[in-house]
Amino acid sequence: EPEVTQTPSHQVTQMGQEVILRCVPISNHLYFYWYRQILGQKVEFLVSFYNNEISEKSEIFDDQFSVERPDGSNFTLKIRSTKLEDSAMYFCASSVDNQPQHFGDGTRLSIL
């Protein structure tokens, strides 16, 4: 069964550094999403992406965040200048229109 893959599984970064989290969505999916889960808290929506542009973003997704689909397969989340509070598990998801979103295994981001 096709799946969403995320790399790396764990990223450790110094505060203030840029980080890029990578995702390969399921190949025929058109909608892409990033969510995050701070330890012990809810999974929160960050951003959705369709047709090469952001379709919706949450208030968490400020100017420090950006997303990109640089080629036909990858979908990336960049945090420009990381803060301690960015430490979380970041999940990528993809879907076909309004069908269920399929999630990757996540990237655990640790900011030191």
Next chain:
Amino acid sequence: AQSVTQPDIHITVSEGASLELRCNYSYGATPYLFWYVQSPGQGLQLLLKYFSGDTLVQGIKGFEAEFKRSQSSFNLRKPSVHWSDAAEYFCAVGAKEYGNKLVFGAGTILRVKS
């Protein structure tokens, strides 16, 4: 605002016993409803979904859920729990009117005792 409530933070059941995990939602549109399961350190696996039609939906691993519009609920059930079901369970709600983004509940941690 959209919200999802899972009233039980932890539930412990004996292996072989039945299980019901509660989920209530508040949504201004016709919702899509999902249950996901997360084992420690793992991603979110879809158990089942409700879009329309029959309000009792079957999922993987022997789970089912019933959508009750009048109660704004989508409770997850399993008639006989196995030790491998121990995990965290998340109810999630989405709607096309809200761009299909999912709003998650806080999760319920299921412990299974032998």
